[in-house]
Amino acid sequence: MPVNFATPAPQALLPVAGVRLGVAEAGIRKKDRRDLTLIALDAGSTVAGVFTQNRFCAAPVQLCRANLAAGAGIRALVINTGIANAGTGEPGRLAAQETCRAVADRLGIAAEQVLPFSTGVILEPLPVDRLVAGMPAALADLRSDNWHAAAHAIMTTDTVAKAASRTVAVDGKKVTISGMSKGAGMIKPNMATMLGFLATDAGIAQPLLEALVREAADESFNCITVDGDTSTNDSFVMIATGHSGAAFASGAEPGWPVLRAAIIAVAVELALAIVRDGEGATKLITIAVGGGRDRDECRKVGYAIGHSPLVKTAFFASDPNLGRILAAIGYAGIADLDVDGVRVWLDDVLVAERGGRAAAYREEDGARVMKQAEIAVRVDLGRGAAAATVYTCDFSYDYVKINADYRS
């Protein structure tokens, strides 16, 4: 059960002119499961992406990077679940190429105009034949009002499909933004989530889109963690079709800040949906760290708290065993941290200051906050003006159950 998140109704997910989506059952790894998604883009769209920093990055990630760099104009994305096509060496790279070629042949475009994505089990070969055999059904299903089905088809251990839409008036034009994401475990994106896709009918010039996708990832997917495991397949891709008539070349246009903020807000919504649906999650924890010398040290503290199994099990138990948070701050790697200057709050309850428990802190206040489904941990490092926020979930029996059972 995700924490305060439900998949929007099909009609709440808005078509983006120039983007069509189709899904199919290819039987990649399990039967009776829509596991193949095709996204077709009109000519003239710009596309940019950010990808995992994992050195064992998947074959499709390698090919995405190459095809984006080729600059031939991306016209299609193909996504499979079940098998990650990671840790598959040269045969994996050939399988990803074959997938792109099959899509390209059917759409009458070049293979370099296709971006492939895979998610699922690592170290097992991708059954390209099954994937290719499923393609006609996905092609026949291509429709612009198909985001709901696509958001479902990219799920693995997700318990809900994750998608979001909004419209924004920019320079007198109505611009639509729709996106979807998937991921529940192996989540500590270091460039994106397992998979995230966001499309707008604004026109955004390639260099501007590339800067925006990095910025949006940094504000959203790069701030979340479920279990501290950075996936081999993390990909976050942004598409701008230009069909709305609103067009941005440099970012100096008056409407740009409005569009930029709206796109980042959708990215944050998609990223938070992943944490809310984190494997076994019962609570959403927002860790806001301020008073740091730079953003990097604030992030270190946020991730130390957000990765600590002891902190996360205490949240699961609704036990205000808050010394565990101090311990995590202490080992976060700030060598010259003066702990007497650190202050820690649970929502609005001051928990710790001057190196110890706050004088006014009462256990019942901590216990009250710990029972909530959404909790903010606020840390003031007391040594500067930088800040960073990390989002995570608690750590429950079900995380162990899901991950002990995942392949069976």
Place this chain on the structure above:
Amino acid sequence: MPVNFATPAPQALLPVAGVRLGVAEAGIRKKDRRDLTLIALDAGSTVAGVFTQNRFCAAPVQLCRANLAAGAGIRALVINTGIANAGTGEPGRLAAQETCRAVADRLGIAAEQVLPFSTGVILEPLPVDRLVAGMPAALADLRSDNWHAAAHAIMTTDTVAKAASRTVAVDGKKVTISGMSKGAGMIKPNMATMLGFLATDAGIAQPLLEALVREAADESFNCITVDGDTSTNDSFVMIATGHSGAAFASGAEPGWPVLRAAIIAVAVELALAIVRDGEGATKLITIAVGGGRDRDECRKVGYAIGHSPLVKTAFFASDPNLGRILAAIGYAGIADLDVDGVRVWLDDVLVAERGGRAAAYREEDGARVMKQAEIAVRVDLGRGAAAATVYTCDFSYDYVKINADYRS
């Protein structure tokens, strides 16, 4: 249930001449529990220690550092469980000082000659009055053949007491080494375990003992992890009484390599006992990383694997979902790692090479090894001659249960 470890019988734990131990029930946090341990040392002993690098280090850790630096000759150690006296600010420092003074007054020594240790809940005040009230009983219990009782009295969530003894012939003298340790969660020592004590009746000059305690910690406690949480109270202390007549001033003595190796072996045994008894542990995992450019990058890879909840739950499930190990190697932080040169074995089974699954690998071979209670993961990074080993355990429902319930 610890993995292949049982507390040695009382008579198997050998007295170290010059070291007496006493335990008592002080009621620090729970009733009917021996929670206070006193260790008295004969005059002339040398003592050295290594302590946590956690910035929120406990008050007793701060005082241990100061009293060792004072150089007055350590004559006693006092250890309580229940309350960690960490995250307790200035009142915590005063409580640790009062504890030392109470011991010193009763033994007729100076307060700077006492080292204090605490372990338990962080952020709660130490009830010094109860600790002091329990002291006469601990003093009355002081005996050299009391290691078994002391090893029990320093336990918290440990399911077994951890201790080891051995004798070694050095330069014609029989030298005895005995030690004990405690710790089961919040275990990723960054200088030592929660608490480790090792005594020998060899004489070891202060600078030599200081070098040895660092070296031994680096080979033992600093190679283990249960949950990646570095404690606020980690302390590892080594005592040399000199009563055996074997004496070492410079380390150039012919018997030194023998004694050094024996002491490190006991430290490794005590450290591994902690992993074998890690909270919820059902398996001991040894991660041996070789072929690195330096030891640091091998450790990074070892800890990335050893901390990954996904890897650890797969071990718990006996599921050879080995792509998770590749993913952890990939995000360990070696920016220029060529994954095609990496090889991974599970015991003697080659799992991965050339960036993917090894051609000869069969799932049933992986499954066979995964069922064992002790498993070695071997990684060859293929880029150098450095190596490092990390020891960890699997991640089970019981870890969550223990840590969700710890304070209740």
